[in-house]
Amino acid sequence: MAELIWRHARPCDLETIASWVDSARALERWAGPGLTWPIKASALFEQLGGNELPSFCLTQDDLAVAFGQLFVKGDKRQHLARIIVSPAHRGIGLGRQLCHRLLEEARSRHATHITLNVFADNQAALALYRRLGFVPAGKPDARGVLPMRLPAFAGTADNTDNGPTDNG
Numbered sequence: 001m002a003e004l005i006w007r008h009a010r011p012c013d014l015e016t017i018a019s020w021v022d023s024a025r026a027l028e029r030w031a032g033p034g035l036t037w038p039i040k041a042s043a044l045f046e047q048l049g050g051n052e053l054p055s056f057c058l059t060q061d062d063l064a065v066a067f068g069q070l071f072v073k074g075d076k077r078q079h080l081a082r083i084i085v086s087p088a089h090r091g092i093g094l095g096r097q098l099c100h101r102l103l104e105e106a107r108s109r110h111a112t113h114i115t116l117n118v119f120a121d122n123q124a125a126l127a128l129y130r131r132l133g134f135v136p137a138g139k140p141d142a143r144g145v146l147p148m149r150l151p152a153f154a155g156t157a158d159n160t161d162n163g164p165t166d167n168g
Contacts (some may be wrong), residue, residue: 002060005099009055011045013064018044029119058098065089066098078111095128114150144164
């Protein structure tokens, strides 16, 4: 596998990422309600708040292979969002690498509380987040979205790599 590079996302990356989303349902499950289908790739970066929200990519040969964002949700609270991995690169650990990098970014921004949302039926994502130490922070809402939090994040400099909540 070619070297992976971590960098801020660019508008051109979202054109690639838009090709990974194949339906209105997939778009809502990835980006949340409010975006229209079909995706206008040229406008997606702006629609996702790419100029305002910290948006990042893992790239290979300068092509995006994974994407995620951080939302500021309050004093020292960051929220991992819009996490997606290229269909051609799923199942090889890129989601884990992406989440590790997002957690490092959140830590560098002095976050002490980390949350995310996941559809309760997304077993692959749910398993990943549990391995990273996330736990449910409530019950799924009417859409099936489960809020999660990372309880060991505050004050633990290395919990995303080898802390007691990391199961693999």
